[in-house]
Amino acid sequence: MDEIKSGLTEVVCDVLVIGGGTAGPMAAYKAKRHSPGARVVLLEKANVKRSGAIAMGMDGLNNAVVPGYATPEQYTKEITIANDGICDQAPVYKYASRCFKIIQELDGFGIKFQKNENGDFDVKKVHHLGSYVLPMPNGDTVKKALYRQLRREKVLISNRYMATRLLTGRDGQIAGAIAVNTRNAEFLVLRAKTVILCAGAAGRLGLPQSGYLWGTYENATNSGDGYAMAYHAGAALANLECYQINPLIKDYNGPACAYVAGPFGAYTTNSEGNRFIECDYWSGQMMQEFYSELQSGKGPVFLKLNHLHSDTIGKIEAVLHQVERPSRGRFHENRGTNYRERMIEMHISEIGFCSGHSASGVYVDEFARTTVSGLYAAGDMASVPHNYMLGAFTNGAVAGEHAAEVAVNIDLADYNAADVVREQQRVLAATRREDGIPPNQLEYKTRRFVNDYLQPPKVTAKMKLGQARFAEIREDMESAMVVRDAHELMRSLEAASILDCAEMAAFASLFRTESRWGLYHHRVEYPEKNDDDWLCHSILRKRDGRMIAEKRPVAPYIVPIDESERSAYDSQRIRQHA
Amino acid sequence: MPIAHTPTAVPVIVDEAKCIADKGCTVCVDVCPLDVLRISDLTGKAYMKYDECWYCMPCETDCPTGAVTVNIPYLLR
Amino acid sequence: MTVFEPFEAFGDLEEIAERLASEDPSVRRLAVLDLVEMSSGEVVPLLAGAILDAEPMVRQQAAQALGEFDGIEVAKALIGAVPDPVAEVARAAADSLAELRDPEASSVLLPLVTHPAAFVRAAVFRALKALQVDASLGPAIRGLGDDDSAVRVQAVGVIGYLKKTETLPSLISATRDKSADVRLAAVNALSFARSEVGAQAAAAALSDPEWQVRAAAAEAIGRIGQASAAGALIASLADGYWQVRQKALQNLGRLRVRDEVEAIVAFLDDELPSLRKDAAAALGDIADPRSRDALTRHTGDADPDVRKTVIWALGQIGSG
Numbered sequence A: 001m002d003e004i005k006s007g008l009t010e011v012v013c014d015v016l017v018i019g020g021g022t023a024g025p026m027a028a029y030k031a032k033r034h035s036p037g038a039r040v041v042l043l044e045k046a047n048v049k050r051s052g053a054i055a056m057g058m059d060g061l062n063n064a065v066v067p068g069y070a071t072p073e074q075y076t077k078e079i080t081i082a083n084d085g086i087c088d089q090a091p092v093y094k095y096a097s098r099c100f101k102i103i104q105e106l107d108g109f110g111i112k113f114q115k116n117e118n119g120d121f122d123v124k125k126v127h128h129l130g131s132y133v134l135p136m137p138n139g140d141t142v143k144k145a146l147y148r149q150l151r152r153e154k155v156l157i158s159n160r161y162m163a164t165r166l167l168t169g170r171d172g173q174i175a176g177a178i179a180v181n182t183r184n185a186e187f188l189v190l191r192a193k194t195v196i197l198c199a200g201a202a203g204r205l206g207l208p209q210s211g212y213l214w215g216t217y218e219n220a221t222n223s224g225d226g227y228a229m230a231y232h233a234g235a236a237l238a239n240l241e242c243y244q245i246n247p248l249i250k251d252y253n254g255p256a257c258a259y260v261a262g263p264f265g266a267y268t269t270n271s272e273g274n275r276f277i278e279c280d281y282w283s284g285q286m287m288q289e290f291y292s293e294l295q296s297g298k299g300p301v302f303l304k305l306n307h308l309h310s311d312t313i314g315k316i317e318a319v320l321h322q323v324e325r326p327s328r329g330r331f332h333e334n335r336g337t338n339y340r341e342r343m344i345e346m347h348i349s350e351i352g353f354c355s356g357h358s359a360s361g362v363y364v365d366e367f368a369r370t371t372v373s374g375l376y377a378a379g380d381m382a383s384v385p386h387n388y389m390l391g392a393f394t395n396g397a398v399a400g401e402h403a404a405e406v407a408v409n410i411d412l413a414d415y416n417a418a419d420v421v422r423e424q425q426r427v428l429a430a431t432r433r434e435d436g437i438p439p440n441q442l443e444y445k446t447r448r449f450v451n452d453y454l455q456p457p458k459v460t461a462k463m464k465l466g467q468a469r470f471a472e473i474r475e476d477m478e479s480a481m482v483v484r485d486a487h488e489l490m491r492s493l494e495a496a497s498i499l500d501c502a503e504m505a506a507f508a509s510l511f512r513t514e515s516r517w518g519l520y521h522h523r524v525e526y527p528e529k530n531d532d533d534w535l536c537h538s539i540l541r542k543r544d545g546r547m548i549a550e551k552r553p554v555a556p557y558i559v560p561i562d563e564s565e566r567s568a569y570d571s572q573r574i575r576q577h578a
Numbered sequence B: 001m002p003i004a005h006t007p008t009a010v011p012v013i014v015d016e017a018k019c020i021a022d023k024g025c026t027v028c029v030d031v032c033p034l035d036v037l038r039i040s041d042l043t044g045k046a047y048m049k050y051d052e053c054w055y056c057m058p059c060e061t062d063c064p065t066g067a068v069t070v071n072i073p074y075l076l077r
Numbered sequence C: 001m002t003v004f005e006p007f008e009a010f011g012d013l014e015e016i017a018e019r020l021a022s023e024d025p026s027v028r029r030l031a032v033l034d035l036v037e038m039s040s041g042e043v044v045p046l047l048a049g050a051i052l053d054a055e056p057m058v059r060q061q062a063a064q065a066l067g068e069f070d071g072i073e074v075a076k077a078l079i080g081a082v083p084d085p086v087a088e089v090a091r092a093a094a095d096s097l098a099e100l101r102d103p104e105a106s107s108v109l110l111p112l113v114t115h116p117a118a119f120v121r122a123a124v125f126r127a128l129k130a131l132q133v134d135a136s137l138g139p140a141i142r143g144l145g146d147d148d149s150a151v152r153v154q155a156v157g158v159i160g161y162l163k164k165t166e167t168l169p170s171l172i173s174a175t176r177d178k179s180a181d182v183r184l185a186a187v188n189a190l191s192f193a194r195s196e197v198g199a200q201a202a203a204a205a206l207s208d209p210e211w212q213v214r215a216a217a218a219e220a221i222g223r224i225g226q227a228s229a230a231g232a233l234i235a236s237l238a239d240g241y242w243q244v245r246q247k248a249l250q251n252l253g254r255l256r257v258r259d260e261v262e263a264i265v266a267f268l269d270d271e272l273p274s275l276r277k278d279a280a281a282a283l284g285d286i287a288d289p290r291s292r293d294a295l296t297r298h299t300g301d302a303d304p305d306v307r308k309t310v311i312w313a314l315g316q317i318g319s320g
């Protein structure tokens, strides 16, 4: 295993889904249900059985809009406010209207959501505004249940293939993708009428404080390949400067899980044991407060559970040590941290792109369409803000159905054979060298500079230095990178995606000359929010081989937000600054 | 630039007495999202080949014989 | 270009069946795993055979595997394995039974509600709960008298899931069960009906010896929504456990009872920030102008969550 072989296979399909984590399986399933006769391929870098953010399940849906608890209007309003007004509401509203049906459908797959003693969904309230959290005590079975459905529907699954580039036709429409086998380096050309990108967050962008490349908040397979592929295919990417940064258990880098422990009465405190967060919704504003507290004399920050009853803590542990990031219990054991006795030290994560938690993604409309004809995106890498797991499922479903419908009515586009040859050369160049720099060093260096120069607070001079360093790394990557086996080849391609994302992060951050989204885009030279010039999306794309950025107006709201609601949110901000 | 190898303590341990890879099992290798486990040609048992672990635990959970133990990588322990 | 399918194979039943007949139990066990992968109902007969294997680990794997499938045949195979002498096998079979969703499976389960082994009875009720068939109601009500508390808990579940008003008396009697687990389940199951008797039973449970039951009772009162139980909630504001006091505050807000704002206002000075916050939230829900002054005095609370909630509550009351 792992030695590099040469080979190229071409397959044809109607709908190609790239990434079999959360959104991807749902997209493939729905495409197949929509057009049972269609050839639907689900391509996955790892193995669909255990891949992506939900490899070990999740402990709950963070944003379930369940009738009787919350309305789509209310949810859309909150997301718009939490995202500082920069929100095309149509996809958010569509998500909110449809997600309950998806919950019921997942329930039918045998995925277990917490129910009360009357068999009804046991929705919890975690923040002031609405009730949205639906726990999943047996969440570790999610992937298995999805996998069964895919097999039953005869979706064609290609595991251990990493997509590296999209193929486009003469008119710029989608024509398919190129992928490389991660265990023998053989190429696969997949021709498709429509393609759905579900490759997850760009989670390997910043370097965790531990220095361990794989100790990321996101599943470390999610190296931003989807963002890079969309970029190189000419698609628009929205608001990439709105980074993802999350509060985490320090060093472990796993979620602190206020969403699980919160409903039981746990909360975030400073070292004095007092609450300090003013903000309601998990947002950049909240992260700013978190960051400020860490920096202040009142840090570090802790998750406080030790006031809870031992039985209650037992219940929390039963969830936290079972699903999502189950190695958490082992981490605490090593450190001798018992939730009953001590508060848990927290920190903030490295930066990344992710719409699941934030709003940085490939631009999509309410049908999950990108700006490239025939190309869709869903999940963490698509621009629908604060989408989380249920958003990935729901918008994956939207994308799958639409892409299948479109595929019925169009022909395969021809791709340019020269593009495939060029991509083979790019991919294999490093395998043809005898010695040089291995990918892990290039990756480490890129990510260290991401921390040094791109992490907020963002400073213009630093970001420009970062750009210069990234250019140097790119030269090394193109001229001196060496790869010795197929596994390392995958890592080298990931390193290239990471570098692409680093460059996009710098470019997008320099473009928006204001501060917005709290910590996510805190620009030191432009400390204020400037609605007159910047209440718009920033769009980044590749044109004529170069990176460009432009503004795009926010679509007119379909759920109006009145002034007092907006200012209520802003007043929290002002108090914080003071 | 010649390449050197730096030693590293890997977080995942396989109990070779329990592992049934020699009977055809590849479950842990199949499910690992980071693709860092392999079956050894030498011993016929599973082992961690690359130190690139997200300590996510599918390998341990899905192993039919309970042969796998995931530890927290030393750097963040 | 080669003719090569880069896709996962869907599995070959005959080939797996051959391995299932191997002498080597490890090989048989791996064959069971491959059957699951096929994900199609045609593998059920083979799994039903494997659950009778001589080797416990193969039986356990098969019991676990059957949980991925549904229907009467699956139910029959699993039922046979629930009394397995090896505990792991029995547990796997019981867990898998609880995964059944096909109501037809109840016909296989119902005859076993009087099985001599308590473990089997509990597993059967647990499985029946999810199937939500009316035919389980009678057996479940009788199950409330079972000697084993684990069985009684599951029987409460069956009744609770069916949500039938006529079962309230039996659920209410279960709120006085000798086992705290049963009482807790019963209190939680009461609130599907907006009923006066239910509210009274929950109010009575506010004096349960176990704090978890009292907390659940406060919650149940809020959900049932009968103002008549508010007095009992007020009394619970003096409960020895803050967790119960907190639930009482939250659910007084939910009931929107105006007579007792004073008792709630007192909590704005509690030493626990979570209670101050929930007091403010309750006052906001009730929105009685009489609490305006007290709330105004607390807009500078040291805890940001409390401040926020106080300001929100003042907004609910309005200036009029």
Ligand SMILES: Cc1cc2nc3c(=O)[nH]c(=O)nc-3n(C[C@H](O)[C@H](O)[C@H](O)COP(=O)(O)OP(=O)(O)OC[C@H]3O[C@@H](n4cnc5c(N)ncnc54)[C@H](O)[C@@H]3O)c2cc1C
Pocket: A018, A019, A020, A021, A022, A023, A024, A043, A044, A045, A046, A051, A052, A053, A054, A058, A059, A060, A061, A062, A063, A161, A162, A163, A164, A198, A199, A200, A201, A217, A218, A219, A221, A222, A223, A225, A226, A254, A255, A259, A324, A325, A356, A357, A378, A379, A380, A381, A387, A388, A389, A390, A392
């Ligand atoms: C630790 C953690 C905890 C979370 N907790 C919660 C929670 O409690 N509740 C909640 O609602 N949400 C939670 N989320 C968010 C939620 O899990 C994600 O928003 C959602 O799962 C994202 O789905 P996705 O399909 O976009 O990405 P993923 O599920 O990550 O899938 C992306 C897939 O793409 C594959 N891939 C990547 N690159 C390529 C390539 N080049 N070629 C082929 N395949 C590729 C990956 O292997 C992966 O399988 C959490 C996320 C994390 C990381």
Ligand code: SF4
Pocket: B014, B018, B019, B020, B021, B025, B026, B027, B028, B029, B045, B046, B062, B063, B064, B065, B066, B067, B068
């Ligand atoms: S899953 Fe377990 S038994 Fe199978 S190869 Fe891995 S360690 Fe060995």
Ligand code: SF4
Pocket: B012, B031, B032, B033, B034, B035, B036, B037, B052, B053, B054, B055, B056, B057, B058, B059, B060, B070
């Ligand atoms: S813990 Fe996760 S990443 Fe590490 S070896 Fe196991 S499956 Fe792979």
